[in-house]
Amino acid sequence: MAPDEHERFEPPPEGGRRGSRWRTAAGRLDSQPALLAAARTLRRRLPGDERFGDALSTAGASPTQVLARGVSALRPERESVAQELGMAGLQLWQSLSEAAGRGHGNLEMALLFTDLVEFSSWALRAGDAVTLELLREVGSATENAILAHRGRIVKRLGDGLMATFMSAQDAVDAALDAQDALQDVAVDGYRPRMRAGIHWGSPRKLGGDYLGVDVNIAARVSQAASAEEVLVSAVVLERIDGSNLRTGRARRLKAPGAPRELRVLRVQRG
Numbered sequence: 001m002a003p004d005e006h007e008r009f010e011p012p013p014e015g016g017r018r019g020s021r022w023r024t025a026a027g028r029l030d031s032q033p034a035l036l037a038a039a040r041t042l043r044r045r046l047p048g049d050e051r052f053g054d055a056l057s058t059a060g061a062s063p064t065q066v067l068a069r070g071v072s073a074l075r076p077e078r079e080s081v082a083q084e085l086g087m088a089g090l091q092l093w094q095s096l097s098e099a100a101g102r103g104h105g106n107l108e109m110a111l112l113f114t115d116l117v118e119f120s121s122w123a124l125r126a127g128d129a130v131t132l133e134l135l136r137e138v139g140s141a142t143e144n145a146i147l148a149h150r151g152r153i154v155k156r157l158g159d160g161l162m163a164t165f166m167s168a169q170d171a172v173d174a175a176l177d178a179q180d181a182l183q184d185v186a187v188d189g190y191r192p193r194m195r196a197g198i199h200w201g202s203p204r205k206l207g208g209d210y211l212g213v214d215v216n217i218a219a220r221v222s223q224a225a226s227a228e229e230v231l232v233s234a235v236v237l238e239r240i241d242g243s244n245l246r247t248g249r250a251r252r253l254k255a256p257g258a259p260r261e262l263r264v265l266r267v268q269r270g
Contacts, residue, residue, distance in 0.1 A: 030081045039084035046092050105204045110171035110236065111215060112151070113222035114142060114178070114196045115160030122190055134187040135159065141181035142194070149174035154210060160194075160222075164203075164210065168239035171198050175230045176269060197222025197264075198232045200239060220255040221264055234263040246270045 029035060116138065123131040138159070146153060146163045149170040154162045165171040175196040182194055199221050201214025217233070225231035234250060248266035 031078060032081065035081045036079055036084065039081050039088065043084065043088045043091060046088055105202045105210075105212065107205075108200065108202045110165040110168045110198055110200050110239075111203065111210070111218035112146070112163045112165065112171050112175060112196060112198050113157075113160065113219050114175070114194055115157065115222065117193045117195055117227035119159045119192065126188060126190065130188045134185075134190065134192060137185045137187060138182065138192050138194070141185055142178040145177040145181055146174045148177070154208070162210075162215075162218075168198070168200050168236045169241060172230065172232060172236065172240050172245075172267060176267070179228060179230065193227040195222060195225035195227055196230045197225050198230070198236050200233065200235045217253075217258055217262065220253060220258050224253055224255060224264060225266075230267050231264050232267055234265065237265060237267070242267075244270050 126134075139156070139161075142161065143153060146161075149165065150167070151163045151165045151170060151174050154164055163171075163174070165174065175198060178196070179194060182192055185192060197218055197220070199214060199218035201212075201217065203210035203215045204212040221231050221233055233253075237247065245267050246269070250263040250265050252260070253262045253264045
């Protein structure tokens with residue numbers, strides 16, 4: 001009796017076998033160490049962030065970041081040449097986009113940086129337990145002031161932080177309130193002295209962080225401040241009500257990367 005037609009074995013078509021062989025070969029090439037090394041070398045030599053594709057750089061909603069998340073998900077279980085090359089293309093595109101914007105974003109805001117003066121030397125003497133207690137007290141005082149003035153804490157930087165505000169007035173008020181709040185903070189006989197710098201600009205958003213020229217300037221303004229001083233760029237002063245403030249003499253910010261025309265001033269309550 002002839003076997004049932006549905007039970008007959010039919011070998012796969014030649015094209016199917018050929019496609020399977022191609023996929024197997026491509027899979028081996030995709031994880032070949034020499035090709036992986038070459039792809040990573042290419043990324044290091046391309047302009048832009050060679051680490052583009054990590055959780056920080058792909059956390060946003062821009063088309064490039066969405067595509068990067070998709071590329072990251074292609075072969076999550078192992079290293080992949082295709083993934084590296086895909087990220088290389090997106091890295092280059094992101095770099096060209098940054099260059100077109102010349103390090104600036106589309107949204108203006110106030111950028112605040114703070115840190116504690118001579119904190120590291122004290123922390124070495126005080127020990128970890130006391131240092132941690134002080135940082136908690138300082139964090140509570142400064143962060144409450146920032147949030148009370150509608151600020152957003154971008155990141156904590158050891159003994160300081162970076163925050164953004166949609167209003168220059170809010171940024172200045174928050175910094176001054178934080179300084180006032182720290183007057184009541186003392187741990188083991190030590191009273192922290194904070195300095196703060198504020199600049200107004202349009203930073204580039206990268207995931208949950210901000211990058212670019214204006215971020216660098218804001219950080220330089222903070223570094224130029226003295227203990228218990230709030231230093232602002234002249235462009236910030238133009239955007240606030242200074243009737244209840246006293247300001248110092250404007251001076252040029254002499255710092256690497258700072259524009260020659262940039263002027264900074266000390267502000268304090270009158």
